[in-house]
Amino acid sequence: MKPTKRIMPLLFIMPSVIAICVFVYSFISWTGFISFTKWDDVLPNYTLVGFKNYRELFANMRFQIDLRNTTIFTVIFIISCLAIGLLLAILLDQNIKHEGAFRNIFLLPMAISFVVSGVIWRWILNPGTIQMGYTGINQLFEKLGLKFLICGWYTDPKIGIIAVDIAAFWQFSGYTMALYLAGIRGVPVELREAAAIDGANKWQIFRYIIFPFLRSITFGAIIILGHISLKIFDLVMTMTGTGPGFSSDVPALFMYDTTFRGNHFAQGASIAIVLLLLVSLLIIPYLISTFRKEGA
Amino acid sequence: MNRMFKTIVVLLVVMLFASVLSGCKKAAEKQPTGPSSKVEVSSWWTAGGEAEGLNALIKIYESKYPNVEFINATVAGGAGTNAKAVFKTRMLGGNPPDAFQVHAGHELIDTWVVPGGYVQPLTDLYKSEGWINSMPKGILDIVSYKGDYWSVPVNIHRSNVLWYNKAVFTKYGITPPSNWDQFFDVCDKLKAKGIVPFVMGTKEGWEAAHVFESVLLGKLGANDYDGLWTGKIKWSDPRVTDALKTFAKIASYVNTDHSALTWDEAGQYLLKGEGAMMIMGDWTNGWFMSVGFKDYGWAPSPNTKGVFLALSDSFALPIGCKDQENAVNWLKVLGSKEGQHDFNKAKGSIPARTDVDISDYNDYLKSAAKDWQEDTIAPSVVHGAAACEGWATEYKDIMNLFISKLDVSFTQNALITAAEKYLK
Numbered sequence: 001m002k003p004t005k006r007i008m009p010l011l012f013i014m015p016s017v018i019a020i021c022v023f024v025y026s027f028i029s030w031t032g033f034i035s036f037t038k039w040d041d042v043l044p045n046y047t048l049v050g051f052k053n054y055r056e057l058f059a060n061m062r063f064q065i066d067l068r069n070t071t072i073f074t075v076i077f078i079i080s081c082l083a084i085g086l087l088l089a090i091l092l093d094q095n096i097k098h099e100g101a102f103r104n105i106f107l108l109p110m111a112i113s114f115v116v117s118g119v120i121w122r123w124i125l126n127p128g129t130i131q132m133g134y135t136g137i138n139q140l141f142e143k144l145g146l147k148f149l150i151c152g153w154y155t156d157p158k159i160g161i162i163a164v165d166i167a168a169f170w171q172f173s174g175y176t177m178a179l180y181l182a183g184i185r186g187v188p189v190e191l192r193e194a195a196a197i198d199g200a201n202k203w204q205i206f207r208y209i210i211f212p213f214l215r216s217i218t219f220g221a222i223i224i225l226g227h228i229s230l231k232i233f234d235l236v237m238t239m240t241g242t243g244p245g246f247s248s249d250v251p252a253l254f255m256y257d258t259t260f261r262g263n264h265f266a267q268g269a270s271i272a273i274v275l276l277l278l279v280s281l282l283i284i285p286y287l288i289s290t291f292r293k294e295g296a
Numbered sequence: 297m298n299r300m301f302k303t304i305v306v307l308l309v310v311m312l313f314a315s316v317l318s319g320c321k322k323a324a325e326k327q328p329t330g331p332s333s334k335v336e337v338s339s340w341w342t343a344g345g346e347a348e349g350l351n352a353l354i355k356i357y358e359s360k361y362p363n364v365e366f367i368n369a370t371v372a373g374g375a376g377t378n379a380k381a382v383f384k385t386r387m388l389g390g391n392p393p394d395a396f397q398v399h400a401g402h403e404l405i406d407t408w409v410v411p412g413g414y415v416q417p418l419t420d421l422y423k424s425e426g427w428i429n430s431m432p433k434g435i436l437d438i439v440s441y442k443g444d445y446w447s448v449p450v451n452i453h454r455s456n457v458l459w460y461n462k463a464v465f466t467k468y469g470i471t472p473p474s475n476w477d478q479f480f481d482v483c484d485k486l487k488a489k490g491i492v493p494f495v496m497g498t499k500e501g502w503e504a505a506h507v508f509e510s511v512l513l514g515k516l517g518a519n520d521y522d523g524l525w526t527g528k529i530k531w532s533d534p535r536v537t538d539a540l541k542t543f544a545k546i547a548s549y550v551n552t553d554h555s556a557l558t559w560d561e562a563g564q565y566l567l568k569g570e571g572a573m574m575i576m577g578d579w580t581n582g583w584f585m586s587v588g589f590k591d592y593g594w595a596p597s598p599n600t601k602g603v604f605l606a607l608s609d610s611f612a613l614p615i616g617c618k619d620q621e622n623a624v625n626w627l628k629v630l631g632s633k634e635g636q637h638d639f640n641k642a643k644g645s646i647p648a649r650t651d652v653d654i655s656d657y658n659d660y661l662k663s664a665a666k667d668w669q670e671d672t673i674a675p676s677v678v679h680g681a682a683a684c685e686g687w688a689t690e691y692k693d694i695m696n697l698f699i700s701k702l703d704v705s706f707t708q709n710a711l712i713t714a715a716e717k718y719l720k
Contacts (some may be wrong), residue, residue, distance in 0.1 A: 008503075038699070040686070041407075041686075042384060042387070042388065042407050042408065042411065042414075043411035043412065044388070061697070062693055126556050127553055127556060128553065129551060129552060129553045148491075152552075152553070152556075153556075154556070155553055155554075155555040155556040157555075157700045174383075182715050189568050240499075241499060241500060242497065242501050242696065243555065243699040244555030244696075244699065245696065245697045245699065245700025245701055246693075246696065246697060247700065256381075257377075257689065257693075258689070260377060260380060260381035260384065261377050261380070261685060261689045262685055262686040262689035262690065263384075263407060263684075263687060283434060
């Protein structure tokens with residue numbers, strides 16, 4: 001190959017490489033550096049203190065609650081999105097009328113910003129009280145005679161984070177549906193027909209023909225949903241804030257509070273790094289497997 | 297391979313130079329040229345009476361200095377948290393506004409004064425404008441550090457006010473409680489009638505901490521309450537335990553949905569007569585007016601008669617502000633009788649100066665202004681006067697956890713640890 005032919009593509013790629021290096025990787029390293037310093041006030045203080053910030057962070061009661069919350073949130077979020085998305089995709093695959101319309105309806109929540117859906121769900125799940133009357137979904141339950149379903153939603157410290165989850169998987173189930181639908185449609189028709197001729201019933205076709213095709217999609221969806229839920233901030237911020245006794249608090253909220261309200265810049269940076277590590281636990285296996293495929 | 301590498305390096309160097317040069321050019325353009333005709337003021341007053349008050353001040357400023365363009369740099373939301381985040385970035389980046397809103401007291405002093413090099417002392421301005429004589433000692437103490445004054449207080453709010461629904465009190469023949477025993481008697485009486493005795497909204501995470509500072513003040517008195525924040529009184533004091541226990545008892549009389557509500561949403565209970573009492577700052581008075589509710593009464597929160605738990609919004613002058621003269625003029629407007637009168641009338645607070653004519657203010661404000669002159673003044677912690685932001689934030693977090701767990705000894709230990717951390 002001529003040298004110019006090699007250089008041209010590199011030239012085109014250069015601006016974005018530089019931009020990413022500056023605006024992503026240099027800032028990550030800067031944050032990493034800050035997390036080892038003593039910057040505990042508005043005034044920057046670059047004295048290195050080793051892992052002190054991390055030790056204090058993991059001993060912090062609010063952060064412990066946050067880690068628990070974010071684990072519960074992520075697990076429920078991923079499982080619900082996958083289950084509901086798959087169910088919707090299977091239903092849509094049944095050659096129903098107006099499939100396009102349904103597809104759009106299910107996908108639409110994803111087009112709404114987290115801030116908007118946070119406010120809406122705050123109203124929907126606002127429990128109200130016995131004295132003042134129930135509001136939102138509790139009122140609906142009351143009218144339908146389903147009083148046993150009435151609960152405190154995000155005001156109940158035991159299930160606060162799960163209430164936020166409802167809003168989150170409402171928003172992202174449509175997305176996994178779209179992924180799965182594409183996956184199901186990607187299964188060659190001949191395979192299905194061949195299976196049908198061999199006498200497989202509908203369930204068996206799904207179980208032995210379609211599901212294996214969906215494995216990589218599921219894997220990709222877990223990565224995408226997982227990193228969304230680990231980094232979640234705006235939805236929780238607008239919907240519940242930190243919640244009673246931090247029952248719906250997440251690390252990103254704590255990071256914002258401690259940095260900009262409490263001036264603990266180093267602690268904020270160490271939370272950011274912990275979040276980055278959590279996300280990389282998800283992303284790195286994915287990247288490795290992708291590279292292997294491309295290499296092969 | 298080698299040539300390719302060289303070409304890339306050359307390109308990178310060229311781009312680096314280009315960016316540095318363009319950066320220099322921009323920086324050069326930013327240099328002020330001659331006397332400027334602008335003043336940029338940052339605050340978090342964007343809505344309701346606060347915004348009206350700010351507009352009243354701007355109106356006075358513009359009529360006095362018609363050639364100066366006023367840039368109103370407000371940031372909404374988060375009870376000032378968002379504005380403070382933006383402001384801190386600007387301050388650290390060396391591009392401060394000309395004047396900025398900050399809670400008077402430790403929020404300003406520990407954050408910006410103690411490190412040095414961020415804000416200018418205003419002692420000369422205080423002297424030339426005569427504010428030393430027109431403001432009470434309590435507030436002068438709050439805004440001063442090492443003999444200098446650091447910000448100009450525009451308004452005063454009181455934190456320790458017990459609001460009640462008069463109709464409910466009259467109906468059941470109750471008088472406002474002045475100590476905790478009476479308070480709990482009243483609570484029992486009201487509870488038996490099916491009324492929520494004490495109304496609270498804790499959604500935003502600071503409200504419980506707000507109520508608790510009044511409880512603390514009631515249990516320790518002005519002097520020892522102050523001592524908690526200066527280190528003279530230990531947080532392991534049995535009276536702190538007592539305060540926590542009292543607060544836990546209060547929590548058993550609170551509306552069950554408190555964590556879903558902001559303080560004003562919870563105030564709806566009071567408005568509708570479903571709830572009876574609430575401890576909240578006196579912006580509640582402005583809120584009552586704005587929703588057209590008249591049937592309310594007020595008293596100092598239990599055991600705090602004669603003490604004024606104060607907080608104040610103030611403005612400070614950053615070092616390196618671009619329009620020094622205009623900014624100083626802005627501070628003069630803030631401290632003037634006219635400015636204090638118009639601003640506080642719109643916002644529903646009282647002037648920090650004691651010589652402002654407030655005959656056209658409403659009844660609550662008149663009584664508060666009277667207390668302001670006579671009472672002992674103590675600093676509020678939740679609203680930035682008593683402790684640095686880090687401590688205040690941690691205190692709020694601890695109380696937010698307390699209100700859902702009600703674990704007295706755990707909470708007291710957490711408070712002790714926090715105090716040890718910030719008092720060293």
